[in-house]
Amino acid sequence: MANIEDVARLAQVSKGTVSNVFTQKRNVRPEVIERVLNAAKQLDFKPNYWARTLSMKETRIIGLTMLGEQTKFSQFHLNLMNGVLRVCYEQGYRLLVNTLAAEQQRSFKHWTTDPVDGEIMLDPELDDQRLQRRSPSGPPLVIVGRPAGAFEGQFCCVDNDNTAIAEQVTQYLFDLGHQDILLLNTSRDRTVAVDRLRGYENVVVKAGRSVDQRLCVFKDPSIPSVEYGYQSIHEIWSSGTRFSAVIADSDKVALGVYRAAMELGLSIPGHISIFAFSDDSVFAPEFHPPLSGVSLNAETLGSEAANLLIERIKDNTAPVLRKIVPTSLVIRASCSFCNSNQ
Amino acid sequence: MANIEDVARLAQVSKGTVSNVFTQKRNVRPEVIERVLNAAKQLDFKPNYWARTLSMKETRIIGLTMLGEQTKFSQFHLNLMNGVLRVCYEQGYRLLVNTLAAEQQRSFKHWTTDPVDGEIMLDPELDDQRLQRRSPSGPPLVIVGRPAGAFEGQFCCVDNDNTAIAEQVTQYLFDLGHQDILLLNTSRDRTVAVDRLRGYENVVVKAGRSVDQRLCVFKDPSIPSVEYGYQSIHEIWSSGTRFSAVIADSDKVALGVYRAAMELGLSIPGHISIFAFSDDSVFAPEFHPPLSGVSLNAETLGSEAANLLIERIKDNTAPVLRKIVPTSLVIRASCSFCNSNQ
DNA sequence: CTTGGATATTAAACCGGTTTAATTAAGGCA
C-alpha cells in the first residue's frame, strides 16, 4: 500500500503537508488540500495506523480483560460488553478483548506494552495476579467489581453493592419465614463471592442465628452453571441437610436447582423458594414458576466503566472513583412463605 | 516508561542486542542475555507494542466486525465470539471488536488502515457497504455467512447451509401435515434471509403449492426480537390470515410467538406448531412446551472462521475456501401433526 | 520601498522498535 511519501511526491508537496491535510492540525491552502486528497485517492492511500500511533502515543483502543482460563463470556458479560461497546461507539474507541494474560507471562518473548489507551478489568479475584503483575506506569485501569485488600482504593472501579443486595435478598427470604437458606455462591476466590457471603451472614447473625457452613457453597469454576445448581441440590439434600430456600448465583444455577427440585419431588415455591443473583429479563419470566432475581444492570455497569475509563484516559490525574450502579429486586413467583412442616 | 535505548545503555550493549534478546531471532551470549534482562527488569522495560508492530508489520490482532448500527451482540454472536476467542487464545491472537465502520467513513480525519492482521465479518448484507468500501490490498478477510452476488467466491467464508436447513424444517412441518406455514424471517437485507426463504419456497413449490406472500414476513431491524414474534402473530392473525405452523428466526422470536399464541387462546402444539432457526440449549428445553429448533453450532462457526483467517494471515496465497458447518434439527415438543379443522 | 507580522510550507528530528550490513572476536586447522 502506498505511503505518505508516495502521496507527497505525486501531489508535489512535502510529507508534512500531507500529514497536515489528514490530521487537520495546521492550515493548508484549499487547492493544496484538493491536490493531496486527489493523490491519496488515486493511490488508495490510508495513513498507517501503527505509524500514527507510534508518534501520537494514542491508540483509541480500550482493552477488556477477563480471567485467562475462563475465556467464555456469559450472558452477564455479554450485557456488560454491550454497554462498553455503546460508549466506545459514541466516543470513537475500539474494544480489544484480551485473553492473552496467562499466555503473556509464559515467556518474555511476548512481553510488550499493551496496545491500548486504557483497560477495563472484569471479575477481580481475592489474590489477583493481574493486579500484582501490573506496572504502575501502565495505562489507566478501571475495574468492574471490587479489587481485594491492598488494591482497594488504588483503582477506579464500578460495582454493584453486592453486600447490600445479599442482605436484601436474605432479608426478603427471612421475612417470608425462611430460616435455613442455602447460598449457592460463585467461586470462592472472587471478591464478589466474599461480598455476597458477608451480606448473607449479616442478616443471619442479626437474626440471632449462627451461620451453617453446610449451607454456604462455592462454585467450582470448572463446572458449568446449570450443573452446579443441579448437583449441589442433589448432594446437599441427600446428605440430610435441609433448607427451605435457595439463593442461586445466576439464572442458570437456578435452572439447575429447578431441575433437581423437580426430581426430588420438591415443588417451587411450595417446598422451596428460589432467588437468583441475576436477572435475565427475557427468560426468567419463562421459568415455571417465574424466577425472582436481582436486576444488576450489567449494561450500565459496562457503560459507566467505559465512561470512567475514557475520562481517565483524557485526564490521568482525575481522582480515583468508585461508582456504585444501583440494583433492584425483581419479585416474581419463585418464593413464598415458608412451609415450616418439612 | 523506559525504552530500548535506556536498557541498552544500562546493560552496556547496543540497541540491536537488546532487541535480539527479546525477539530471540539471533544468538546472544548467556551472560549478555542475563545482563540485558536484569537491566530490563530494573527499568521496568517492556518493548513498545506499536513500535514493534511498525517494523514487523504484524499486530497479532484480528478484527471482528459487525453491523455498524446494530451494535448489540445476541446470544448467537456471543457463542460465535466464544469460538473465535478460543482460537485466538490458542494461537496467541487478540480480538478487536470493531464498531467503527460507520463512524470511520464520516470524515477522512479518521481514515486509517485497520490495526489488525485480518478480519472476520459478520452478518453480510445483500448490498454490503463494508465489502464495497474494502480496498483490495487490505488484510485478509473471512466472512461468516454468505456474501451477496458479486462478492460470492471472492472471500473465504464460513456458513451454515441455510437453504438446506430451511428445506429440512419446512419439510418436517409438511410431513406433519402443515400446509400454511408462517415464516418469520430475519431482516430482508441479510443474505441469510434470502437463503432461508429460498429453502422454504423450494419445499412449498415442490409440494405443488404456491408461496403465499402474507406468510413470508421479514423482521424490522429496529424492533427487538421478542416484540417481532409477538406483534407479527397478533397482526397476521387479526388480519384473518391463518396458519398452522410458524418458523421463527430465533428462540426470542419464538418466545414472542408463544406469548401471542397464549393470548389468542391458541395452544402449542395443539393449534399451532413452532420451530426456531436457532437453538439455545439451555433455555429452549424450558419453554412450555419445549421448543424445537436448529443447532447452528455458532461456536464452531466462530472457531472455524478464526482458524481459516489465521491460516490466510500466515499464507495469503492460500485458496479461497467456503466452509460449511453442519447443523442438526433438535426435535422437542413444540410441533405436532396438523389439526386440520381450524 | 522597507519592514513587520501572519500564514503556508518544508527539511529534519522524532516516536521506539527491528533488520541489514559491516565489524570484531573467537575457534579450528595446517
Place this chain on the structure above:
DNA sequence: TGCCTTAATTAAACCGGTTTAATATCCAAG
C-alpha cells in the same frame, strides 16, 4: 603463527507517520 570460518556484536538504515523549528510567501502598515 597465520589464515579461514563461524559466532556475536554493533552502527546505521528503516518502518511510516507526526511535530518542531526554520524558511518562504504574502499583504498591510509605516
